[in-house]
Amino acid sequence: MSVLIYAENAAGKFKKSTFEALSYAKAIADQNSTNLIAISIGDVANDELAVLGKYGAEKVLNVANDKLKNFVNQAYASVIAEAAKANGADIVVISNSFSGRGLAPRLGVKLDAGVADGAVALPEQNGGKFTVKKTAFSGKAFAIVELTSQNKIIALAPNAYKVVESGTTAPVEDFNIETKASDFTAMIKDIVRATDKVSLPDAEIVVSAGRGLKGPENWDMIEELADLLGAATACSKPVSDSGWRPHSEHVGQTGIAVSPNLYIAIGISGAIQHLAGVSSSKVIVVINKDAEAPFFKVADYGIVGDAFEVLPKLIAAVKEYKA
Ligand code: FAD
Numbered sequence: 001m002s003v004l005i006y007a008e009n010a011a012g013k014f015k016k017s018t019f020e021a022l023s024y025a026k027a028i029a030d031q032n033s034t035n036l037i038a039i040s041i042g043d044v045a046n047d048e049l050a051v052l053g054k055y056g057a058e059k060v061l062n063v064a065n066d067k068l069k070n071f072v073n074q075a076y077a078s079v080i081a082e083a084a085k086a087n088g089a090d091i092v093v094i095s096n097s098f099s100g101r102g103l104a105p106r107l108g109v110k111l112d113a114g115v116a117d118g119a120v121a122l123p124e125q126n127g128g129k130f131t132v133k134k135t136a137f138s139g140k141a142f143a144i145v146e147l148t149s150q151n152k153i154i155a156l157a158p159n160a161y162k163v164v165e166s167g168t169t170a171p172v173e174d175f176n177i178e179t180k181a182s183d184f185t186a187m188i189k190d191i192v193r194a195t196d197k198v199s200l201p202d203a204e205i206v207v208s209a210g211r212g213l214k215g216p217e218n219w220d221m222i223e224e225l226a227d228l229l230g231a232a233t234a235c236s237k238p239v240s241d242s243g244w245r246p247h248s249e250h251v252g253q254t255g256i257a258v259s260p261n262l263y264i265a266i267g268i269s270g271a272i273q274h275l276a277g278v279s280s281s282k283v284i285v286v287i288n289k290d291a292e293a294p295f296f297k298v299a300d301y302g303i304v305g306d307a308f309e310v311l312p313k314l315i316a317a318v319k320e321y322k323a
Contacts, residue, residue, distance in 0.1 A: 026056025053170025113151035203232035212267015270295025
């Protein structure tokens with residue numbers, strides 16, 4: 001038995017969520033007194049690969065294949081499944097990222113494994129039972145699932161487990177497998193970045209605004225605050241439906257689910273469908289002129305006030321703090 005973790009990269013650099021998944025996988029390997037192997041797919045430099053050792057990987061499998069430079073769901077799932085089989089890994093850990101959510105069910109089928117996606121805590125292993133706490137209903141509830149199969153896939157929710165340094169560097173080995181044409185029925189040919197700003201699903205801080213901002217012309221304040229904080233910008237559904245902001249910023253039940261360390265909600269009422277996508281944020285700050293706005297019920301900090309008065313003061317305070 002061993003544990004395999006898929007170390008996802010973005011443009012050749014490992015993401016924070018990868019180090020979280022790695023630290024989490026290391027803890028599972030320790031729980032089971034077994035070893036932890038990492039697999040990286042794509043174009044990642046050797047010194048970056050070796051860094052995986054710092055967070056617990058004892059060996060890094062490197063799949064450097066031109067066809068696999070960009071993420072291809074079926075092909076990546078095939079490679080990870082083959083690596084799991086070749087290394088006797090019966091637990092595979094991945095991040096519950098965009099790509100991870102595509103990989104998890106495919107890995108489940110290929111490895112005849114039970115899948116726990118959106119895991120938020122280490123598995124409990126008592127009396128032969130293997131249970132995992134995971135988010136359910138877009139973050140509105142938690143479910144405890146029991147994985148009864150021999151092989152298990154766990155996709156760790158972002159920001160659910162802290163990064164822990166536990167080693168030094170890891171040896172890197174090439175892992176080559178024949179790719180099948182049937183794994184390449186849909187391929188990314190080119191990536192065109194829509195923005196240079198922090199990507200919303202990966203952001204540690206999100207500054208989000210709703211209809212309380214009155215119109216798109218008032219988003220300068222939101223962008224200024226976000227830039228100062230190194231945050232991503234987001235919005236409520238009606239804001240993107242009205243064309244004030246792009247749909248890629250819409251968070252909630254029908255939009256992107258985020259779980260940053262800090263979510264600042266400005267002029268958003270806090271409807272259940274919005275909260276579904278943001279309630280697993282670590283700290284929620286709400287700015288709303290209506291003290292009865294439902295968002296205050298889930299807020300860690302709240303400011304009852306007019307955004308047009310509060311925001312300029314907040315921006316000035318952040319500038320002063322950073323000076
Ligand atoms: P409003 O409800 O209009 O609230 C505006 C808020 O701004 C109010 O609380 C008001 O007090 C405050 N405000 C006004 N002026 C100021 C000011 N000057 N300063 C400070 N505060 C001010 N919504 C989502 O966001 N995401 C989803 O994924 C989503 N999915 C949905 C799915 C379904 C099936 C349905 C039916 C609805 C969905 N909705 C979703 C819509 C959701 O129900 C709400 O209508 C929406 O979230 C409200 O957006 P809002 O808070 O920006 O606007």
